[in-house]
Amino acid sequence: MREVNTKHVFPQDPNKTYGLMELMKGTKPTVGLQPDDMVFTWPHLLIRELVLFAIVVAGLLVAAFLFDAPLEEIANPNHPPNPAKAPWYFLGLQELVSYSAFVGGVLIPTLIVIGLMLIPFIDRKKIGIGKWFAKERALANGLFLTFLLVMGALIILGTYFRGANWSFVVPWE
Amino acid sequence: MATSQASTTLSLKEKAIAFFNTLYRALFRYGKMPQDAEGQSYAVFNNLFLHIHSVKVSKHSLRFTYTFGLGIIATCLFLVLVFTGVWLMFYYFPSATEAYNRMLDLRSSVDFGFVLRNIHKWAAELMVVFVILHMARVFFTGAYKPPREFNWVIGVLLLLLTFGLSFTGYLLPWDQLAFWAITVGTSIAGYAPVLGEPIRKFLLGADVVGQEALVRFYVLHVVILPGLLSIFLAIHFWRIRKDGGLSHPNENETPVKGTAQ
Amino acid sequence: MKKKHVRTQQPEIDRRTFLTALGWIGVGLSAAVAALGNLLYLKPAVDYGPPTLIRAGKPDEYKEGIKEVLENDRIAIVRDKKGFAAISVTCTHLGCTVRTSDAGFECPCHGSQFDNDGLVTGGPAPRPLDWYQVSVAPNGELEIDKSVKVTPGTFFTM
Numbered sequence: 001m002r003e004v005n006t007k008h009v010f011p012q013d014p015n016k017t018y019g020l021m022e023l024m025k026g027t028k029p030t031v032g033l034q035p036d037d038m039v040f041t042w043p044h045l046l047i048r049e050l051v052l053f054a055i056v057v058a059g060l061l062v063a064a065f066l067f068d069a070p071l072e073e074i075a076n077p078n079h080p081p082n083p084a085k086a087p088w089y090f091l092g093l094q095e096l097v098s099y100s101a102f103v104g105g106v107l108i109p110t111l112i113v114i115g116l117m118l119i120p121f122i123d124r125k126k127i128g129i130g131k132w133f134a135k136e137r138a139l140a141n142g143l144f145l146t147f148l149l150v151m152g153a154l155i156i157l158g159t160y161f162r163g164a165n166w167s168f169v170v171p172w173e
Numbered sequence: 174m175a176t177s178q179a180s181t182t183l184s185l186k187e188k189a190i191a192f193f194n195t196l197y198r199a200l201f202r203y204g205k206m207p208q209d210a211e212g213q214s215y216a217v218f219n220n221l222f223l224h225i226h227s228v229k230v231s232k233h234s235l236r237f238t239y240t241f242g243l244g245i246i247a248t249c250l251f252l253v254l255v256f257t258g259v260w261l262m263f264y265y266f267p268s269a270t271e272a273y274n275r276m277l278d279l280r281s282s283v284d285f286g287f288v289l290r291n292i293h294k295w296a297a298e299l300m301v302v303f304v305i306l307h308m309a310r311v312f313f314t315g316a317y318k319p320p321r322e323f324n325w326v327i328g329v330l331l332l333l334l335t336f337g338l339s340f341t342g343y344l345l346p347w348d349q350l351a352f353w354a355i356t357v358g359t360s361i362a363g364y365a366p367v368l369g370e371p372i373r374k375f376l377l378g379a380d381v382v383g384q385e386a387l388v389r390f391y392v393l394h395v396v397i398l399p400g401l402l403s404i405f406l407a408i409h410f411w412r413i414r415k416d417g418g419l420s421h422p423n424e425n426e427t428p429v430k431g432t433a434q
Numbered sequence: 435m436k437k438k439h440v441r442t443q444q445p446e447i448d449r450r451t452f453l454t455a456l457g458w459i460g461v462g463l464s465a466a467v468a469a470l471g472n473l474l475y476l477k478p479a480v481d482y483g484p485p486t487l488i489r490a491g492k493p494d495e496y497k498e499g500i501k502e503v504l505e506n507d508r509i510a511i512v513r514d515k516k517g518f519a520a521i522s523v524t525c526t527h528l529g530c531t532v533r534t535s536d537a538g539f540e541c542p543c544h545g546s547q548f549d550n551d552g553l554v555t556g557g558p559a560p561r562p563l564d565w566y567q568v569s570v571a572p573n574g575e576l577e578i579d580k581s582v583k584v585t586p587g588t589f590f591t592m
Binding site: 052126 | 287325
């Protein structure tokens with residue numbers, strides 16, 4: 001190979017599926033030269049997307065005919081239901097709020113959001129990418145799984161195990 | 174046929190077909206299903222709606238068990254929600270005295286009203302679920318690592334917007350469930366130091382959940398939050414392309430060893 | 435090079451940088467002012483909520499030692515030997531409406547309990563129920579001003 005002091009006009013990123021490599025005169029893009037593990041978006045990806053969309057719509061239609069969305073009595077500020085519950089995805093927070101409103105309702109959610117946003121800036125090592133539960137990332141995956149399980153457990157606790165006066169009840173009794 | 178004499182003697186039917194062909198080509202450019210590589214490239218490249226995709230994607234990212242299609246399902250649910258949401262707006266009225274009646278009408282009188290409401294409701298619940306599952310997938314496959322850090326942050330924002338949309342939509346039926354869930358939810362916000370009480374007032378427009386809160390939640394639910402979500406969604410998709418498509422094992426600094434190792 | 439044209443002291447920032455910075459500060463300030471204006475617009479200025487001044491009938495209508503809840507006004511009128519008081523029935527925990535009980539008040543949502551003076555005796559409520567100012571209107575009716583909070587235990591005497 002001839003040693004040439006080349007400086008790429010367009011920086012090449014090995015992660016990119018395509019990029020601007022050089023400018024040349026021509027009437028059509030050079031195709032058929034990509035690595036072997038690439039396939040055309042049309043039809044391979046788009047067909048999959050269309051099928052998924054169809055399944056989603058079909059599933060929703062079936063669900064809509066089978067299950068009615070809940071609608072209780074008209075809002076009445078004088079008669080709170082017992083217990084009054086937030087939407088299900090906030091019931092984990094409501095469970096925490098029943099211990100301490102500030103810690104559960106403000107501090108922990110704020111820390112969770114900030115923590116989530118900081119994850120990719122803390123864990124930057126390029127290992128275990130593109131693989132489910134990679135062994136190299138056991139610690140990170142374990143921590144996140146624990147986090148999800150705790151949140152899930154709190155939501156289940158708040159949804160099914162909390163009755164009148166927010167006291168502990170067992171749903172199957 | 175291609176002679177000039179023949180073209181002047183085209184029948185009316187042939188002229189009409191030629192005209193519609195021209196029109197069709199003007200609209201769609203590539204009429205037939207492209208079978209060759211060039212056509213398949215152009216099909217994506219020249220279409221505004223398909224342009225969010227790159228022309229080629231890695232086979233790895235197409236494996237269903239890699240993504241389980243979670244992000245796409247969440248997107249599909251959002252599209253369904255926009256559609257059914259706009260349709261529901263034709264009958265809904267954000268008034269404390271009228272909203273609940275409109276719910277009853279949707280359920281009993283309006284043709285297919287219950288279907289639209291039910292789809293909207295279940296799609297909304299599922300969207301929260303699938304956005305969370307999508308986030309879990311991205312984490313467990315290490316897909317937030319450089320260069321995708323920023324897209325993860327956008328993703329967290331999208332999760333928050335999804336919660337916001339679901340929460341604001343929760344009040345609109347104006348039933349007991351709605352009223353007390355929002356009373357409890359906004360009271361939680363009131364506990365934030367210094368800003369808590371102003372934020373609560375800001376959301377409710379008054380001291381308690383009432384007509385003002387209903388209008389504010391309605392505007393947030395149908396205009397502001399969906400608008401923000403659409404913008405961030407566009408950035409999210411754009412960044413997927415810019416970051417080289419979905420994550421795949423080739424990006425590891427040390428290649429993942431096979432089972433033989 | 436001749437040195438006579440070289441300044442002994444270079445300005446820390448040149449004119450171009452300075453003007454650019456000034457321009458950006460102007461843009462930033464304008465954006466901030468615009469954002470503030472928008473926020474102020476959205477801040478509830480007119481109180482469309484329920485009225486804060488409540489006429490609660492003649493004092494004689496209330497017997498001593500009972501708590502009479504005015505549901506729509508979300509207050510309880512309490513008459514005691516010491517006089518009258520108006521206690522909020524909105525739970526200080528998460529805003530549910532409390533119910534009266536023999537011991538005082540209790541919240542059905544998350545189990546907060548309050549005594550007859552609205553002081554917390556149990557549950558997650560962080561502070562006592564609000565007490566509002568009671569006075570007598572010119573027509574002799576009790577008048578409660580929900581915009582004025584008084585310290586718990588402040589009874590109004592005729």
